[in-house]
Amino acid sequence: MISIKSDGLYTISKDGQEIKISGPITVKAIVSSPDKRDDFGFLIEWKNYFGISMREVLSMGEIDDYSARKFKKKLLSSGFQLSTRRNTWDLLLSYLIESPCAEHAYSARQSGWIGRQFVTPDWSIGKAQTPAVYIGDSAAANLIKSGTLSDWQQHVGRYCRGNPMMILAVCCALAAPLIEWTGIESFGIQIVGDSKSGKSTAMRVAASMYSDQSYWETWSSTANGIESIARARNHMLLCLDEFKQCPAQEMDRLIYHLCNGVSKLRSERDGSLGKRHRWRTIFLSTGELTLEELFLTINQKVSAGQAVRFIEIPTFGAFDVFDNIHEFSSAKEFAEHLGAGTNKYYGTLAKAWVETLARLDCPEDKVITEYRSIRQEWPWSNDIGSQANNVLDKLALLAAAGEIGTNHGLLPWHLGDAKDALKRVATIWLDDRNSNENVESKRIATKLLKLINKWRHCIVPKDQNVDGAIGTFEIDQKLIWCIPQKIFRSAVIESSSREFRQAINYMWKKGWLITNEGDRRTFKIGNERFVKFFPAQICQDCGDSVDLSHFYNQPNHLINNKYPIIPTSQSENQEC
Template sequence: MKFQLRDSGLYCYSSEEWQRVGGWIEVIARTRLVDKRRGHGALLQWKNMDGVMLQEVVYARILNGENSRQVRELLVDTGYPLEPTNTSWSRLQRYLLEEMAKAQPATTVDRAGWHGSIFATSGWTIGEADEKHHFVGQLAASPVLQESGTLEEWQANVGRLCRGNPLAIFSVGVALAAPLLKHAEIENGAKHIVGNSSGGKSTLLQIAASIYSSPSFVRSWASTSNGLSAASAEHNDILLALDEIGLARPEDVDTAIYQIVNGTSKLRATITGELAGQACWRTLVLSTGEIWLSEVFQRLGKEVKAGQETRLVEIPVFGRYGAFDELHEFCSAQELVDALKSATRHYYGTLFRAWIECLTERGDELSIYAKGEVKRLTDQWTTPLMASQVVRVMRRFALISTALGLACRNYLLPWTEEESEQAVHQVADAWIKSRGHIFNKEEYRILLKLNEYMRSRRHSFAPIEKGRAEPPYEGFKRMVDGEKQLLVRKANFLQFFGLPTRYMREIEFLIQKDLLETNERSRGTLRVKVNGRFERFFALWPDRIRSYLNSLSDLDGLSQFPTLPSENSEVTDNE
């Protein structure tokens, strides 16, 4: 069967004459997903009855399968003039399949974000590759990336008002850092800005959203954990802005924090019982709310886990005027907020495209630059005493500063690299001060209890030579190579420190810092012979503990460990 494409439409040679099949339509490319193993199909281009040119990718499994009517319905619904004959669709179907086999190959991507050196969105792709890339993901049906105004207008009306306001600059940085997660090889994370109502928190979200799109880009926490996971998948390599955590169900927050930051959805089964595809993503979340994470979990009767605190980092609003420090030409914070809200409704979306162009132009150097800057800033902002959980969060702060610095260097933002770095460091410092310490959460709890124990129980030990330590004695004391050692009975130790049956994770760092002696590594205990038989104790070195805690007594202004008294000072057991 012969086909001929004319300006007036598609024709088929049959019964010794050319018969019209339908309007003008052609196959632009033979498409498949990046792995070249799935998603084969064709990129179609056609004119509808109003002369409007349309494009769509259709999958071969549908075009050449039992559900081919879906393609026919798509074409007819968009205004394609298919001839009303019994054979027109079968002829058009054959034409499309034949042309697909001959067309030049192209790659389709089914989600936004990086695909090799290409960054794809529902509306555009930027970057160089051997083949053209076409977006066929969920955002194609419901685009969230829109543009209004010019980049210069955004800089003059939105960006300018961020200057002098650390939280506003920081919010822009979170938005810009999301596409850098891949190159810096940093895990997902969430920043949660907490403050009273009418403090400007929602305005910060709108500023961040204006990098990408209109104010409708901001989503609500009022969703199920599955809904939030789906939103995360759509926002791969793109900021996910969530407003008002207090609207969410606590159990959904509990699940969503892990799912969003871990970057994977729940495993699900198909109708046949087979394992369905699992969605994966990279994203940074900027969240706001009037309540802290501890208040959310209090409703569930739970405590916030250390992993949740490092995944969703809580930042208090700390500006002179709510979320702002600099009012610029305005007389009140409310006037500034109103101006920013108005500006973000008119100027948005242009900075993101320019930012992606900036990133793709750097090519292979981008990863080297991002990793180097993150390391430089992390080294600059951390100390050897900072625990791994804190350092991990500080790396994300460093990534945000890296993104801002690169954008400033390329004249995309109306402030300097130095202002960016200062703003992010100020926000990071506010987080540490609000957190109250620089230790892993589990370690910090043990240190607080250890400080309390050394102040109140250090006289509650009998000399080991007596061989008996009846209550109120906690155990024995002895000298080992000229150094005092306290042998605390296991049951007393576990009860005072509130440790679970499996306690090694909580006390491991005491062993690593030589504050706790053990000859049973898997138990963390010291097996000692008393009165001719072996007993198990937790063996503390009081002088080492006192020295270590006193060194932390005023660390960067975080006075969490009052200076311990000397061993010989008079202190009652109840103090």
Template sequence: MGHEVDPEEEGDGKPEKAKEPRRPSFSVYLTATQFGPPGLYHHGQRQPKGDSDPEPFDVWVCSPIECLAATHDERGDNHGLLLRFKPPYGPWREWAMPLELLSGSGEEMRRELMRMGVRISPDGFKLLHRWASQCLPDERVIAATRVGWHQLEEGRAFVMPRRTLAQGTQANRITFQSEHAGQNDYATAGTLASWRQHVGSLCSGNPLLVLAVSTALAGPLLYLTHRQTAGIHLVGDSSNGKTTALEVAASVWGGPDFKRTWRATGNGLEGVAAALSDTVLILDEIGEADAQQIGGTVYALGNGTGKARASRNGAARRPHRWRIAVLSSGERTLAAHMSEAGKRPKAGQAVRLLDIPAKRRHGAFDHLHHLTDGRAFADHLKSEVARHHGHLGPAFIERLVREERDLGGEVDRFARLPGFATSHPLQGRAAKALALIGLAGELAVEYGLMDWQQGEAMSAAIEAFQAWAAGQGGIRSEHEQILTNVDGFIERHGDARFSGVEADPTHSPTVHNRAGWWRDDAQGRTYLFNGEGLTEALGGFDLKRGTEALEAAGWIVEREDNARSVRIRINGSRRRLYAIRPAESEEIPA
């Protein structure tokens, strides 16, 4: 396999005389030759009947294509070929093709090549399959099967579908490999300078816009600060401009299509999160999400791991993995949406997606710059992000690949600012998430990529934290919720659904829908819950989780062996009950 013409030569369109090729072999011609139009050719020979000399023949297989390198991932799996090809219209393109697409007739490989403009002869598709199968290039590069950070021997690299960002020549050692050659969410338009002038500058003076852009930049910091996620949810009235804030954030990485909606299954969002790993997942209109599933989806996005599934042959397939910032919007909070399905958000979900009020002076905005009102300002931004997008994110990463500071330590330092002060563990987690977001914006200013004032991004993050803490930020931990639920149940039903263990049932009022019994001693009253009563009192938490919290708080005062329950004889029958005595304190312990 060889090239008869230098790939960089354009040619004048006239057929050129190519030297006689070795047969059988494949050759690529970038200009028309005596064999025909530019492309990959198979030069063969057939033996006619009799003693005649072999007869040469030449078959045009497809438009120009070459194999630059062999690929495989860091584990030595996911082998492939790095292909370079020239459609009849447009520039040269590259695709790291998984070798598994050559299974069978290779139809999947041909489909992807044709989708990207390669012309393939109907008579030559078997020859294209043979050419690809025979490619054994000397050059080898690492195949990255997901977008985002990858650690190389001499540093780190950030892999995107059509470019790799790294120091020096490291970028040539790793490439993105995918079954779908044309997949690229990171579209570009305009320039970084035009985005800064027409979009970035208008964010200044608007804390929600600064916060949204900073959140979009926070994704690449997750790996560098050893975190899995940071997410905020802008809550505000319809048509107040919060969707515009999402579109401005989307312009950091791509065009308007970079913004998605919540109208997707959990499985679908897993695939999107994996495709956008180490950047940001932007989801509009939480009201369109399935209220039954959204709690699990928020957990999954924060945990960074999808569900384990079987491949087509039944073998276990590696689950999707990602690290990602999340920026969401809606007219309702996560808790309000989940309540529609009778669900209640757990503490871990609440801090993975922080509800931030989006009500400002002019809808979602404070400073309209040269525009007359909030609607005009939003419309202007929508027009500008459609013309200028996709440059800030990669430029930010180009600086991060050279960053040597301990950014995790920087997050901790900012989280100790007075504006983030809190003594509550969950609020501390929220403070660190918003400190990370603020740090992303401040780094962009430091790197000279934004024209905001120094400190503006961190101020927006602090303001968001204080708004969250004043509203949803007071959410209790799961332990606190469990204790509050049980304490409230006893207060409501302690007289009606319990009776004393020594009471004579023949001379006592009938207890309907019994939850248990009570027993008094020198330390106070102990409530002996039956299993059904305690399950109801936990208010949606399962029995194992509930008894863990009760035991940790010291509310379970009697137990047997490894069980958190005890067998007690009542009215001649031995029953397994949970002996619970709420702590006498004005404050329920965490």
């Protein structure tokens, strides 16, 4: 029989002597999944040698696994007092299993929202009839705090004003708990700049909203434990450093894996399929290389899907990451101040932010209304390329998070600061991208411009037969080229046959193509098919200055010349 005292648990020996078997420990609740069909366990609370209270869930499934040896090891590692007498652990384990308990709690295998509760490995916030308890992997660092929210606002937060890239980083941290309510997929922001440009300072400020610098992860470590880390940072900011240290092949996989938000299918020991875990997060990364530059090492291009999930923002401030260094004499001094501030004050804002959200009525409606309103205010219409629009929606969400945080007094900024800063970021992103078009469309346009430049001295007048000619031209208000389908198809296909169909469909949508075959998009003359298009219009619409003047000024210059003389300056285009 076990008796409970303030300093621990006791049992009675055969000779009637009272023997202490452990320090204080008790069952606080029965735990299960929200549907009450899985993840059963006991929420155990104990005190260590120094009287510090700790909690952990003892899974019922673990009890049959070598008598919960894993849980026993956790207890001992935490400083829990446990007698070494024979059968003591079995006796304590039986006591915990058989202790009556009327309280119930939901299990959470990842951080984030469960109803109106926000659960992390270290704390939970929100009111609910049934509390939730984190039982997932403790792969990520603990959430710890130092100082007060007011300290952080005074010594760190206020210095973000006037610095769009700092506001960008802070808004990433704020937006992570909101992403679940918007339907927006997980995504990352990569700040790209030279060494010592302030990138790490921006990440340090964002991380300080959740914890100290141990909150950071590295791309290289994430490659090995991506799923556990992502679950521990579900609905929270994930900070990833050392971008260039991750192999390009791994980065190709990691971006999709993180943003798709679902774990791999795995088999259990008995051959059955294991559970799949899901997460949604925003990750902040810094690097001296762009993804395109990293992929050059493996001769690979950045896919359209990666470009909208991994949003790269080049530093653009007067002092790289910084625009306004406030009262400091140099950017270096400013960065050092922020470094000292984040070393001293951290871990308070994220918790206060979640508390604020948990108190709001229908916070998801407020978030969606705010970010859509900001998106509508921005000067870019919704009918721009779908990929550009996707990224602008994400940046608008970040702006909305900043505006809501400011409105509730958590950020020492003025209303409008976040919205204006993210508008500048969006402008820079679009300028750096050099187009509102989708990535695939940009590639097609670039390819067409190269072909026009390459072919411009190999096109002969209509109805002329010249050896070595690629196609013919005519002028009917506009300059028109007519290229045999086989030649055009061969030129535009680099790796996949569908590239031809993508190219002519895009040309048709842009009004660059003449067709007499409907959905085929080709032009049939007799038994042959051609691609008939407006090269000068393509150059004009794409802002390129390919010289096509000879088609207008000397319309017959190739008629009797089998081997046209090509100027030395154009020798790179000689091979038609």
